[in-house]
Amino acid sequence: MTGAIVQALLPAGLAALLLSAGVEDVRHRTIANGKNAAIALSAPIWWWAAGLSFWPDMGVQLAAGLIALFVFALAFRFGLMGGGDVKMIAALALWFPWPRFAEFLFVMSVAGGAITLLMLIERRVRGGEVEVPYGVAIAAAGLLALREPLLNPSL
Secondary structure (H helix, E strand, O other): OHHHHHHHHHHHHHHHHHHHHHHHHHHHOOOOHHHHHHHHHHHHHHHHHHOOOHHHHHHHHHHHHHHHHHHHHHHHHOOOOOHHHHHHHHHHHOOOOHHHHHHHHHHHHHHHHHHHHHHHHHHHHHOOOOOOOHHHHHHHHHHHHOHHHHHOOOO
16 A cells, blocks of 8 residues: 555656756756755655566666766767756656656657747847756656656556
């Protein structure tokens, strides 16, 4: 019974963190390390509640998080993404199995492109430097990826 409660509450908590991170990124163009840490540190509890085996399931999730961190750290290195964005993507990689994480990445890319286009148009009209709140796209994609655990906790 405890696992079922955790399985219902953790996705809701993750959704709240994602919404908060998206709002914070719009307002301040930053995502607090504490939010990303909470996302990452709650993933092992989610693994336990979801019944993942220690090996290979948990190992695969850890590897996915490390690979995502490495790949998106390269984007940060070349000025394509902020550090908070990179950390949030890597933290979310710990939560989603590969097919859902691939879907997350696709939605994040499309949403991020749309937000970037809107920001470019706005800056063309108003002037100034373009700063894309990519955390909004990450949060939206994460919320979409959470639809099953939120709407159907038994999955």
